[in-house]
Amino acid sequence: MTAPAAVAAETGWAADPYAWAIARGSGPLFLRRTDGWLLPLEVERWCAPPDAADRTLLRRCRGPVLDIGCGPGRLVTAMAAAGTPVLGLDVSPAAVARTQRSGGAVLCRSVFDRLPAEGRWGTALLADGNVGIGGDPYALLRRVRRLLAPGGRLLAEAAPHEVDERVTVRVEDAHGRRGGDFPWARLGPSALAAAAGATGWAVEEEWTADGRRFLALAAAGLSGSLLQQPAVYARGGR
Incomplete structure (x- = not known):
């Protein structure tokens, strides 16, 4: 998938069912595959404070x-x-608005758009299945590699079981409201490690917390001190 196609695909997350669920902080909400299979989305967890598994990520940032x-x-x-210092990215205006209300610095933008301080980030996060963004993990991993400073790392959450699929999905809620179709991907730990190796990453660490699976990836062949990001991104400043 080309980067422009990946950007267009992300608009599925701006669909009304997702916006409504995020605005109220609760589901039920699902990703539905074209064959009818449903993946429940953990809206309540996403809208709550970080849990114990999240904190294992935060400690590594x-x-x-x-x-x-x-x-x-x-x-x-x-x-x-x-x-x-931290900046969030999301293509959903509802998600961006909720982050802003909580005091977080955030842009309503795709990861494939031009971003501040490219090549200067110390850590990138792909939590909550976001390795699926755009439906092409290889394009996503290559893009993230270009965003990091020398010595930077990507902390990515894999699917909790071994899976490697590229699918077409849409967002749906329990009331029958649905968004448009868009491509997505799901990668378990082995598939994510393989995709990482094919796109210039080395697996530094793997761990499990509360049934969730995580990998820490380093950009192979890059080393050196991290560059500092302007203080505007600290403490939720905008």
Whole structure:
């Protein structure tokens, strides 16, 4: 998938069912595959403070941090409150608005758009299945690699079981409201490690917390000190 196609695909998350669920902080909400299979989305967890598994991610973050697909901003606001320079990205205006109300710095923008401080981020996050953004993990991983500073890392959440699929999905709620179709991907730990290796990443660490699976990836062949991000991204400043 080309980057423009990946950008267009992300608009599925701006569909009304997703916006309504994020605005009220609760589901039920699902991704529906074209064959009818449903994946429940954890809206309540996304809208709550970070849980124990989230905190294993937060402890591994070195600023400045770019949270890609930040949703309602629980990780952004937690890092900002701790004084870590952080910026969230999301294509959903409802998610961006909720993050802003919580005091987080956030842009309503795709990861494939031009971004501030490209090549200077210390950590990038792809939590909550966001390795699926755009339906092409290889394009996404290559893009994130270009965003990081020398010595930077990507912390990515894999599917909790072994899976490697590229699918067409749409967002639906329990009332029959639905968004448009868009491409998505799901990668378990082995598939994510393989995609990482094919796009210039090395797996530094794997861990499991509360049934969730995570990988820490380093850009192979890059080393050196992290560059500092302007302080405007600290503490939720905009």
